[in-house]
Amino acid sequence: MEALSESFIFYKTDHFDIVGKQLLKTNSKWFIADLGLSGYILPRQRYVLGFSIVNIVYFELLRRSYQVNIGKLGNTEVDFVARNQNAYTYFQVTADMTGDETFAREMRPLESIQLQRY
Numbered sequence: 001m002e003a004l005s006e007s008f009i010f011y012k013t014d015h016f017d018i019v020g021k022q023l024l025k026t027n028s029k030w031f032i033a034d035l036g037l038s039g040y041i042l043p044r045q046r047y048v049l050g051f052s053i054v055n056i057v058y059f060e061l062l063r064r065s066y067q068v069n070i071g072k073l074g075n076t077e078v079d080f081v082a083r084n085q086n087a088y089t090y091f092q093v094t095a096d097m098t099g100d101e102t103f104a105r106e107m108r109p110l111e112s113i114q115l116q117r118y
Contacts, residue, residue, distance in 0.1 A: 016069035050095040076109040
């Protein structure tokens with residue numbers, strides 16, 4: 001993975017403790033620079049739209065000069081914590097939010113952040 005990271009094929013992202021404002025060194029996530037390679041490197045039975053959208057959002061945030069991490073808030077996870085000039089922006093990404101259960105699951109971490117004002 002180190003060689004693939006150094007060749008800019010995969011990008012490693014660490015978890016970020018939203019309450020403590022510090023990086024966590026466990027359970028890092030990896031994003032692939034070329035989604036065309038993902039089907040070859042990470043074979044799947046079918047195309048996964050959610051995986052692709054999350055990957056696209058990650059690289060768009062990097063392109064916009066954000067420092068990007070995965071947020072950790074208690075037992076919940078925020079898809080992205082984007083930091084630019086000491087300002088934090090929180091993102092949840094999903095392919096489909098039409099279901100009530102999915103909507104509630106995706107909004108729960110963001111609502112917790114807003115209530116606590118971290």
